[in-house]
Each structure stands twice: as structure tokens, then as C-alpha cells.
Amino acid sequence: MLLSILLIIIAGIFLGSFGVGMKYTEPLAYEAWWSLYVVVGMVIVPLLCAFLTVPDLADVIATAPKGAVYNAMLYGFLWGVGGLMFGISVGYVGVSITYGVVMGLSGSIGSLIPFFRMENATANPAFPFVMLGVGIMLLGVGFAAVAGVKRDNLMSKNEENKEEAEKKSSMTGLIIVIICGVLSSLINVGFDYALPVAANAVEYGAIPRNASFAAWVVVLIGALALNTGYILFMLVKNNTWHTYKAAGSKKAYGWGLLSGLLWFLGLGVYGQGASLMGKLGTVVGWPMFLGLALIVSNIWAIKAGEWKGATGPLKLMGVSVFILIIACGTLGYANSLMS
Numbered sequence: 001m002l003l004s005i006l007l008i009i010i011a012g013i014f015l016g017s018f019g020v021g022m023k024y025t026e027p028l029a030y031e032a033w034w035s036l037y038v039v040v041g042m043v044i045v046p047l048l049c050a051f052l053t054v055p056d057l058a059d060v061i062a063t064a065p066k067g068a069v070y071n072a073m074l075y076g077f078l079w080g081v082g083g084l085m086f087g088i089s090v091g092y093v094g095v096s097i098t099y100g101v102v103m104g105l106s107g108s109i110g111s112l113i114p115f116f117r118m119e120n121a122t123a124n125p126a127f128p129f130v131m132l133g134v135g136i137m138l139l140g141v142g143f144a145a146v147a148g149v150k151r152d153n154l155m156s157k158n159e160e161n162k163e164e165a166e167k168k169s170s171m172t173g174l175i176i177v178i179i180c181g182v183l184s185s186l187i188n189v190g191f192d193y194a195l196p197v198a199a200n201a202v203e204y205g206a207i208p209r210n211a212s213f214a215a216w217v218v219v220l221i222g223a224l225a226l227n228t229g230y231i232l233f234m235l236v237k238n239n240t241w242h243t244y245k246a247a248g249s250k251k252a253y254g255w256g257l258l259s260g261l262l263w264f265l266g267l268g269v270y271g272q273g274a275s276l277m278g279k280l281g282t283v284v285g286w287p288m289f290l291g292l293a294l295i296v297s298n299i300w301a302i303k304a305g306e307w308k309g310a311t312g313p314l315k316l317m318g319v320s321v322f323i324l325i326i327a328c329g330t331l332g333y334a335n336s337l338m339s
Contacts, residue, residue, distance in 0.1 A: 007273030015266030016296025021255035029240035040260025053210035075190030076222030082183025092173025100145020105181025129334035140323035212271030
């Protein structure tokens, strides 16, 4: 149990850190920078981890239940749609609201769908504590979102920014961010559907903790298809191929590659921790993972000076962190009831 929690914490640190690189995309076009992240995070690192830890990876996937493979790919593809909608959501409602709503919906829906896929889920002794933990997690993310909005309001002092804030509060933006949050949860649903692939990997000789890498390879095939199509479309549409050769792009290349590495290490280590948690791994591990990532991302934001001069909102963020820690403890207790 302690090892699984430790792995979830490490995974949260990785995921909470990967977004730092998004501040260093120039002089590359965003789609060019994103392609670096995708190649490393969805192709090179997942395949390398899987090939090193799962014997006969190709055979494992080929002989796994077809329904599990196709469902995992589908949910990976749909998660990719949600990822693209994240940027659109920011344009309507701002970063803080988008991040808060997406994290809240992704953490809760991504947890509850796997839970209710279990037989007799409501009769499970962990049921009330799973629901309580997810509810507390949503409360904590809500506090984080409010803190972010209050911080942004303090930073917005001129009329132009006020007009922009009014624009960002539109109902259209709210609908888009909700859809984005729902779709963003589906990568964990895809992972849950891919667990028979991991079980097949164990049959081929992989240890259970590492068998999860085979599951991620399948999920990310769908995600890769969507992202590749998007990147190629934007490169052609904007004619930004030349930015790959832009002067002074060494730093952007480095951050793009590092971001992809950190992103998949977050998912990969989360998968290892979830596998050690047992039947409720994808149920309790997922919201814990995202909650910890939210805490870490805000630590980076504080270090970068993004909360400078926003003492009140920062205190509110501290309340959010405290609530998220309580939620993690509640979910950990829920998982212990199944041990």
C-alpha cells in the first residue's frame, strides 16, 4: 500500500511539472513545439518503457481481447479531442477556470466511470468513501479555481482586460470547458478498459506493476492518431514548417522534449501505482494523481511569481491544498477497505 501511494505521489510531481515547458515554446510555432511533446510523450518513451518491461509486447497486444484494445484506443482518441478543446476553453473562460473545471470533472468522472463498471459497485464497502473522497476532491479543485479567478481579477486592472473578462464569462465558453473536462477524463477510462491488455502482459511474464505500460501503449495509439492529424493540419494551414529551423530554438526544443518525458512518466508511474492498489486502482488512484498534480503545478506557479501580490487568493489556494490532502487520505482509506 505504501509503495502504491509513493508511486502516485511521484506521478503527481511529474504531471504537475510537465506544463512548465509550455512557457518556452518560442520561437517554434505552437504546433511545431507540440509535435516534439507528442513524439516523446506518446511514442518514444511509452514504447521504450513497454519494450524494456513487457516481453513480446506485439504479441501481448495482438492476443489481448479485441474489445479491450478497441475501446482503449477509442477513449484515447476522445481524450485527444478534449486536449485540443483545452486551448479553445482558455480563450473563452481563462486559464484558471479552465484548469479548475477540467481537473474537477476529469478527476471525478475519470474515477466514477471505472467504479460503476465494477460488479455490484454500490454494495462495495468502499462505495461511500469513494463518493466522499471524490466530493471532497471536487471541493478542493473548486477552491483552487476560485483562487485562480481572484488572482486573475487582481492582475486585470484596465478596461480592456475587464471587457475581455466579460467575454470570457460567456455561456458558450462554459459549455465548451465542461465538454473538455468530460473528454479529458476518458484517458483514465481508456486505461481501465485496457487492463485486460495488462493482464495479458502478466501472462507473458511481465510483473504486474510494469504490465501497465502495455495498457498505455494501446490507449495512446488513439491519442496519437488524433494529435498527429491536428499537428499536420495546423502546420499546413499556418505554413509553420520553417519554425523547426528557427534561430535560437534550442531552448524550446529542450523544453518540448522534457515536457513529453515528464507527461508520460506521470501517466506511466500512475499506472504502476494504480496496479498495486488492486481493484480500486483506477478509481482512487486517478483523482489522487490529479489532485497532487494540481498542488505541484501551483507550487511551480508560485515559484515563477504568478501569485505575486495576490496574498488573499494565495491563502485560498492554501485552503484548496489542505482540502485536496484530506481527499487523498479519504480515497486512500477507501482503497484500504478492499485490501
